[in-house]
Amino acid sequence: MTSLLETRGLTMRFGGLTAVDDCNLGIREGELFGLIGPNGAGKTTVFNMLTGVYTPSQGSVSFAGRDLRGLGPVRVARLGVSRTFQNIRLFDELSVLENAMTGAHQHAHCRLFDSLLRTGRHHREEARQREIAYRLLAFLGLEDRAGLPARSLPYGHRRKLEIARALATQPRLLCLDEPAAGMNSGEKAELAGLIRRIRDELKVTVLLIEHDMRLVLGICERIQVLDYGKTIALGTPREVQQDRKVIEAYLGAEA
Ligand SMILES: Nc1ncnc2c1ncn2[C@@H]1O[C@H](COP(=O)(O)OP(=O)(O)OP(=O)(O)O)[C@@H](O)[C@H]1O
Ligand SMILES: [Mg+2]
Incomplete structure (x- = not known):
């Protein structure tokens, strides 16, 4: 094998x-x-x-x-290949959903121009990332917290959010x-x-x-x-x- x-x-x-x-x-x-x-x-x-x-x-x-x-x-x-870190690395001031989206973003097919000009393609890509991130939060039982800042999460949930972010790259x-x-x-x-x-x-x-x-x-x-x-x-x-x-x-x- x-x-x-x-x-x-x-x-x-x-x-x-x-x-x-x-x-x-x-x-x-x-x-x-x-x-x-x-x-x-x-x-x-x-x-x-x-x-x-x-x-x-x-x-x-x-x-x-x-x-x-x-x-x-x-x-x-x-x-x-995706990973989480032994020392949690989250963006404390971003929302739980936005943190999960940073994983999906690595995969974005958008060019810099699209995001600068906020083209239709950029909006579609962002909607797609939001959808992936939200589904993963639901999978991990964090969807109720999606709008809260990451810093407000208790420790165990922060670990799960790291996993959501790693999964958002679709490894x-x-x-x-x-x-x-x-x-x-x-x-x-x-x-x-x-x-x-x-x-x-x-x-x-x-x-x-x-x-x-x-x-x-x-x-x-x-x-x-x-x-x-x-x-x-x-x-x-x-x-x-x-x-x-x-x-x-x-x-x-x-x-
Ligand atoms: N960047 C680095 N520079 C120098 N030494 C390092 C570096 N990274 C790790 N080491 C050393 O390499 C060895 C292995 O470290 P590593 O962090 O991989 O262990 P670990 O098995 O993950 O341990 P733990 O269970 O404590 O997390 C240790 O002796 C550590 O001090
Ligand atoms: Mg280690």
Whole structure:
């Protein structure tokens, strides 16, 4: 089975530190795949290489058969890879709907002239983006808040709005960087259901970084474990949970 996303020997060095070392990922279309590991293991750095934020020091990244290296975040997003950030990045003064629309906007086919001149095409494009954004807010249960400023949202809802914005680019692969961080247990349970629905109903492949083990083990089909930049395990939740190296990495991190 061919992978939707595949990395070979992916490596990122920062000066003397090798943050990610020879990472091979293979994520199948339609999969819900977890990437876990103790703090500083290199998870976010992997996301940054996948989404064009960093150019890998070594190795390859291919998505749907295309080489993503050196393309930068905007072009990678246009090809269908979208992400949320570990530290929420919203426009506080914009409305919830406008924040979601900033995702759809990346995809806009409008030329600069159209928006400067406010042509018919511009208006149609904006109406289309508004429609996509609104539907996603409804999907995530945020439609009642559409007109409120993003800053007025409680924390759990802010995390969901980040997901709405990432989905508004209409990705094939959604990368979530600790979406449950700061959520209470009720919000986490709801998020688990949402992530499943994103994959099942929107048909989006999901790559999930998450520290909450219950959430990861509960929803992912396969999990890859990093420790100090290296892959120490790859398998089903059951396999990974019973893996000695994984247990040691986590116990070591706690001790
Ligand atoms: N831009 C950077 N410059 C230098 N070092 C960096 C940079 N980004 C990350 N690192 C280092 O690379 C290592 C991996 O960091 P990364 O943020 O990828 O870990 P992580 O697995 O996402 O951790 P966490 O669970 O805490 O979010 C860490 O030692 C970190 O300090
Ligand atoms: Mg991180």
